[in-house]
Amino acid sequence: MSGAPQIVVHRDKELMAQAAAARLITRIADAQAARGTASVVLTGGRNGNGLLAALGASPARDAVDWARLDLWWGDERFLPEGDPERNVSQAREALLDHVPVDPARVRPMAASDGPYGNDVEAAAAAYAAQLAAAAGPEDHGPVPTFDVLMLGVGPDTHIASLFPEHPAVRETERTVVGVHGSPKPPPIRISLTLPAIRAAREVWLLAAGEDKANAAAIALSGAGELQAPAAGARGRARTLWLLDAAAASQLPRELYPPASA
Numbered sequence: 353m354s355g356a357p358q359i360v361v362h363r364d365k366e367l368m369a370q371a372a373a374a375r376l377i378t379r380i381a382d383a384q385a386a387r388g389t390a391s392v393v394l395t396g397g398r399n400g401n402g403l404l405a406a407l408g409a410s411p412a413r414d415a416v417d418w419a420r421l422d423l424w425w426g427d428e429r430f431l432p433e434g435d436p437e438r439n440v441s442q443a444r445e446a447l448l449d450h451v452p453v454d455p456a457r458v459r460p461m462a463a464s465d466g467p468y469g470n471d472v473e474a475a476a477a478a479y480a481a482q483l484a485a486a487a488g489p490e491d492h493g494p495v496p497t498f499d500v501l502m503l504g505v506g507p508d509t510h511i512a513s514l515f516p517e518h519p520a521v522r523e524t525e526r527t528v529v530g531v532h533g534s535p536k537p538p539p540i541r542i543s544l545t546l547p548a549i550r551a552a553r554e555v556w557l558l559a560a561g562e563d564k565a566n567a568a569a570i571a572l573s574g575a576g577e578l579q580a581p582a583a584g585a586r587g588r589a590r591t592l593w594l595l596d597a598a599a600a601s602q603l604p605r606e607l608y609p610p611a612s613a
């Protein structure tokens with residue numbers, strides 16, 4: 353598992369999105385050059401979608417071989433197909449409808465009117481099975497070793513749909529769970545669990561804006577993962593927090609990197 357999280361602070365959320373997009377393009381292109389393919393886990397939320405929009409607008413976006421990219425999701429709002437609040441709908445609008453991804457390699461979580469109907473547990477189990485089928489002997493369990501797994505950080509320190517003190521954040525066996533009673537609407541969701549998140553090579557946590565400052569400070573100051581799920585998100589090789597100055601404004605001085613732009 354990676355050592356201490358690395359923290360990079362950008363001036364504002366626009367620059368953060370552009371810099372993170374550039375970083376992601378490089379990471380994907382490097383993985384594709386080394387192994388022929390790359391795998392990325394997308395997040396919902398404002399910062400994740402801002403990054404995808406910046407990636408789509410980047411002149412370097414075609415450094416990615418879109419047809420050789422596997423896309424997964426860290427969580428989903430359990431709503432009907434096409435609902436504008438679904439994370440996959442927002443990702444399609446921000447980026448995926450504008451680049452030549454291979455539809456067979458884009459793997460959203462099921463909708464509430466999909467093959468499992470409104471049975472969120474069945475939908476979560478099906479996603480876990482898809483992940484297990486994609487994992488190989490070189491991986492570290494029933495999920496692929498994602499190259500990059502991105503997570504937005506909520507003001508309450510939630511990541512994916514793992515909310516403080518919720519049963520889902522305590523899960524140690526399953527890789528994907530149904531979430532009931534989410535404090536942030538909608539109440540029913542599907543989420544990767546902490547063990548699945550920690551299978552990723554690199555985990556990137558994204559937070560911008562003053563409303564995220566307390567969450568970033570708590571999660572980076574030694575809080576427990578049950579109280580602050582973002583504190584439990586770690587990559588096997590690297591854990592990277594990408595912040596804007598507002599979200600970094602309450603970090604303890606010793607954590608604030610001296611030369612970020």
Ligand SMILES: O=C1O[C@H](COP(=O)(O)O)[C@@H](O)[C@H](O)[C@H]1O
Pocket residue numbers: 395396397398399400427428429439503504505506507511512513536
């Ligand atoms: O509902 C969700 O919220 C979080 C954070 O979103 P943000 O808008 O506060 O950045 C997101 O990471 C998660 O994927 C999403 O389902």
